Structure formats: structure tokens, C-alpha cells
Amino acid sequence: MPQIGSFTLLLALALAVYSFGAGALALYRKDDRLGETARRAGIACWAAVTIAAFALVLAAFGNDFSVAYILHHSNRDLPIAYKFAALWSGQEGSLLLWAWLLSTYGLVMRLRYKVDPQLTAYASAIVAAVQVFFLLLVNFAAHPFGLVAGTIPPDGNGLNPLLQYPEMVIHPPMLYLGYVGVTAPFAFALGALIMKYPGEKWIHITRRWTMVAWLFLTCGIFLGAHWAYAVLGWGGYWGWDPVENASILPWLTMTAFLHSVIMQEKRGMMKMWNMWLIFTTFLLAIFGTFLTRSGVVSSVHAFAQSGIGIWFVWFLAIAFATCVFFFVRNRETLKSEHRLDSLVSRESSFLFNNLVLLVSCFAVLWGTLFPVLSEWVTGSKVTVGPPFFNRVNVPIGLFLVFLTGVGPLLAWRQTSLDSLRRNFLWPTVLGLATAVALIASGLRPWQDSAYFYSLMAISLSVFVFATIVGEFWRGGRVIARQQHINIFSGMVQITRRNTRRYGGYLVHFGVILIVIGFAGLPFNLDKEQEMGFGDKMQIGSYTLVCQSYTQDDKPNYGSEWAVLDVYKHGKKIDTMFPERRFYKASEQTSTIVANRSRPNEDLYLVYTGKNPDTGKPIIKAHVNPLVMWIWIGVFVVGIGTVLALIPNWKPPKVRAAEKEREDADAAALKRGAVEVGGD
């Protein structure tokens, strides 16, 4: 297997080099046949990388500990699913996964070349160039098929226990699909700039690819948050760790692009801005990978420090220089066509939305890199942890939530005072009423800034929710009147007719559910206590009673757990089993959290260990309000994005009218051609 893997990786590199070189030459010479060979080489490259990836997975399945990577990240008793996950649990394997996903995106792009053969040829050559970089890495800097020197040990070191959790089988691939997926819109955008693409079709293609990458990245980020919540056992889901920050940077710029691209499509504005948003997103995705793998910043998630950081620095420099070069050369093609009519308009709201997203991106990047900067300037390193990020990003985030509600209600070009009053009255009243109700129910925003932010988050979420419902209601009512159907059928139909707009509203709805989930944070409770048989712990409205504690032994790990009955208002409502495992191969421990999740709050129990003196388990209990809404919100965001990707449905009448118009246009063109021919 290692020989097959090594050979196919080299072959893949050769094919990627050919695909890039021949592709670029074909575009320069306008040689279609050469271009076709480049396209086919790109497809063959995918096959070669796929074989290499399979070779590594098969080596894990076959316990081939002659391969150093398998020795360090697997062991005989590791369950099959986690052996598969070993592919991305280390530096070399995860880079191979990256190369494979990039090849797969390239494959899809090359197979769908008929969408726009010329633009796809440019994009394909650019993707091939990125492939060359990653294949160089896996061939020469982080080779996954390196062999063990000397005697081969009978068993491997095992997989990191924190990664032995079902979500870890899907979280990294999702995240990588998002990271890698950014390459496709980047390639289309840069290709369009190089070829001075006439028209706006490239932006439609780029937007769809961006939405796909955005969806994967969103799912990846939140699966990671859920994994942290369920496995790490500290009761939180986001710790502002540099690696977490690295994943959110391209997400923020991509989100900005998905909004500002609407300006380009509808009004022909912000072309240069959009181009740079896509470039920045790609560069940030690569930069994030560099942060994770170079050891520049310390993180629990980072891979072992290695020398591959310099490869990324060079690649970033070359990619940035390429972007600047073609931008300076061809920027004339990106001139805006339109003017802006008013500060109070949809256009302005998009501008401010972009501003807030980019400032947030800057704040995260700044906080992540400040320790490096501080050490460089003062010689003394500082920590920039959650208190900094929360204090800086929460107000910015709340402003963004406000804009989420305001933007869609503003008209293109100019919004009249009357329309402002009409559209904003009820959402504002409901938002204010929510704030008053929260204060009346005991929330004291003046006592702590966290309470104030929580109040603002919930009130603004209600405001945004009201604007979204209003949009569906108004659209549905128009259709209902036209077609004499009920308003809910009208709402369904208006959504099908404009999936992008109403899918976008669903995404906004998901976002406010996530914000509501975050708003529960200041009300978290936690308590730690040693619990022997019959001992009780009171936390919030729950009483925990320890019924038993026991242990078990499995081939891969040994475990200890407690059996805790949960009472609420004197009534038994559940039995929970917080657990701690000791993984034999890696000789590391890990907690398996017991979580009772309900819409109002989670009861989250962690078995933190045993008191060595008494032998009794120590239980840490958390009551975390509203957390479930985060995961529900992500699900809604996913549905909204998929909906926005579905083409609009057109009623038969509209389709017939369009067909008629197209036929008339074709006939007119034909007549024109005959007349020109006649001349």
C-alpha cells in the first residue's frame, strides 16, 4: 500500500503540473486541443489522488504499522469508523485529504465545463496551480506514506481520544470542504479577471460555488462547536482558540461577499470590492491553514509544529502577488456602472453589512495575531483570550443583527419615510416590548454588560424575526390575492418563485435562532461536587442524586461512570451517565459528557475524576440556558442555504411568455442576419 500511495501521489503531482502548464499554454495560444488534454489531465489527477487516499485508509484498516503515519494515529482495537478518521487526524493525512477534496472540486468543475468552456478553462488552470502546491506538500514536506525505520512495533500509538467521537468523523471533512471549496470561486473570479470576462455570468457561477463552500464551512464550524461542547467537557462551545478563529475568518468574508454580490448582480456596483472579497477569502483560508500548522500561535487544536509553515508563506505571497498583478492590469473591466441614490437604501445597507462583517473579521484576526505582534514589539508575550474577543465582537455582532433586520426592508435606490414607518413600526414595537418584558421578568441589564448584551440580543432577534415574518406575509398575501389561494399557500409559492430571496430570509431566521442561543450564556450555572452513593447536588431547579458509580473494560478503552438520578421540583425526570474513559493505546483520558438538552436549558454533567482519598467520583454540573437553539439555528441556516441554491420555479404562464419572447428574439436575430448577409 505505501508504495502504491507514494507512486500515485507523484503521478498526481505530474498530472497537476501538466494540467496547469498545458492549460495556461492552451489559453495563451488559443489551442482547444491542448486545452482538452489539460482538462483530462486534471480529471486523471483526481483518480490518482483518490487512489493515494484509499491507500492510506486501507493501510489504517489493515493495521499496516510500517507506515509511520498509521503507527502514530491508529491502533489495532480502534473501531473501523475512527480508523477511517485517522486519515485527517494528523498533519500528513489531513493535507492528503485537502489535496483529495481540491481534486474533487476540480473534477466537478472540469466535468461541468460546458457551463462556460472558456471561463472554466481559466478556472481549471488556476485550480491546477493550487493542486500543484498541495501535492508538492504531500510529496516532499509532509509525506503520509513515510516508512518506520527499524523494527515495526506490533501495535500503533492510537488515535487522540478527543477525536474518538462520532462527530469527528464528519466535522473535519465538512470544515475542509468549506476551506477547500473557497478555491473554486477564487479560481472563477481570478479567471474572469484575467480573461476580462464580458458580462456578469461569471458572478452567477462564482456565487453558487461560494454558497456551497459557505454551507460546508458553516456546518463544519458548528459541528466543531458541538463537538467541543459534547467532548471537551468545559461546558462551552466556542473558546476563541486561534484555530477556531482561523475557521471563522474566511467565513466572515464569504458572508460579506454573498451579500455584496447582490449589488453587482442587481446594480452593477462593487465589482472591484467583490473581486477582492473573493481573493481575501481564499487567502484567509490558506492563512488559516498556515496558522494551524506552522506553530506561529499556540492552540490545543494545532497540529504538531513542523517546518511546512514556510511553504504556506511562499504560497500566500505568490497568490497575493498574482491577484494584485492581474487586478492592476485589468481593473478597467471592473468599473461600476451605477450611482447611489440615497443613504437610506438597500445599497447602503449592504455597504454597512460588509463594513461590519469585515471589521469583525479584522477584530478576530487582530486578536489572534496580537500575541505575536506584542512579542515582536515589546519582547513580552500576552494572551488574547475569550474576554477580549467577547468584549470586541459582541457589540459588532449585535449591530450586524440589527442590520439583518433593517436591510431587507429598505428599498433599492431610495426608501421613503412613509415606507420606513410602514415597514418598521411593528418590528420595532415587538422588539421594544420584548425588552420591557425581559426587564419586567427580572433581567437587570444595568447590573452587568453581559446582561445588557443578552437583552439586546433577544430584543433584536425578535425585531429581525418580525421583519422576516412581515416579508413572507406581504409576499404571500400578493400571491394569495392574485390566485385566490390561502395566504400560507401564497407564502410557499412566493418562496418557490424566488428561492434565493426567501432562502436568504430563512438563513437570517436561522442566524437569529443562533443569536438567541448565545444570549443564554450570561445565565449559565455550574457547580462541582464529590458524589458518593446517595449524595445530592442542587443546581438551579435540579437535584442530582448519585445512585451508583461503576467501571467497565473494552478492547480500546476502560471507563468509569456515575449513575445519577435527576429530580426537578421533587419529581424524578431522568437518569444520566457521565463517563470518563482511559484509552489504552495512547494512555490518555477523555470525558464523555452526559447532556440532557431541552429548548429552555441543558443539564450538562461531566465526570471529572475520582477523589484519590475517598474513591468517590467528582461531578461537575452545568445548567446552560438556550443552547439547543444554536443547533436548531444551524439546521435552519442549512435548509435556507439549500433552498437558495434551488432554481426558481416559474408559473406556466411566465414560462410560456418567456419562451415566446425568446422565439421572437431568435427570429429577429435570424432576420437581422439575413439582412446583414443580404447587404
Added chain:
Amino acid sequence: MGFMGADVDARFNKLGHQLMCMCGCNQVLLECNHVGCAYSERMRGELTASLERGDNDSLALQSFVQKYGNTVLSAPTSSGFNVIAWIMPFAVFAAASVLTVWLVRLWKSRPVAQPVASPNLGSEQLDKLRKKARQETEF
């Protein structure tokens, strides 16, 4: 006593979130949950002792800085070079806001293209205008 205990608990919780665990886990002190962590238990004990001694917040934090270095604080202080960490995001936000407003004004002041065609537009031109209006108002 009960009141004093609650006060110390609240301060412990507040200060414990302003400190990092120094075991290398990169987690806030009160959130480090590594089984058998060599640092967090000891540091929590030191914080409790400091509060029970009657140290004020600043003194308690300062004793940690002296023992473990600046990296023990979970956020930069608001003095010296570190103040830049706090100012910069808001300065960028302010500068970007001014720039955005300026851009909007600049784009507003661009000359409007005046229609020069006769008021009786042909059907082809009307079709074009309808298409444009549809495109601009679709979203």
C-alpha cells in the same frame, strides 16, 4: 459569614475568568477541565488563598502575573503597548464607517444619466427597461 462566602465566590468566579490555566491547554483557568491537570488545581487554590487573605482584585491578579508572567492574564491589560489591542478594532470600525459614509456621498454625487430619447419609446426599448427594472427589484 454567608454573605462573605457569596462575595468571595463571585470574585473567585470573576477573577478565575480573567486568568488562563498555564498547563498549555490555552483555556481560561476556571474552564480547564483536564483530568489530573498539574496547574489548574494549584492555581485555583492560590486564587482562593489570595481572596481569603483579603487581597483586592488588582493585587490578586498582580501576584499571578509576578509568578507566571503576563500570559497568565486572559486578555491584554489596558496600559502600555497593550492598549493598542483594545483600541485598534474600534478605530478601524470608526474609520471604516467614515469611509463608507464618504463613499455613499461620493456615489450619490455622480452625475445622473439623463434620458435623451423621445418620450415615445419603442417596444424594444420598453422591453429592455422592463427587464432592467425586473432585475433590480427581484431581490
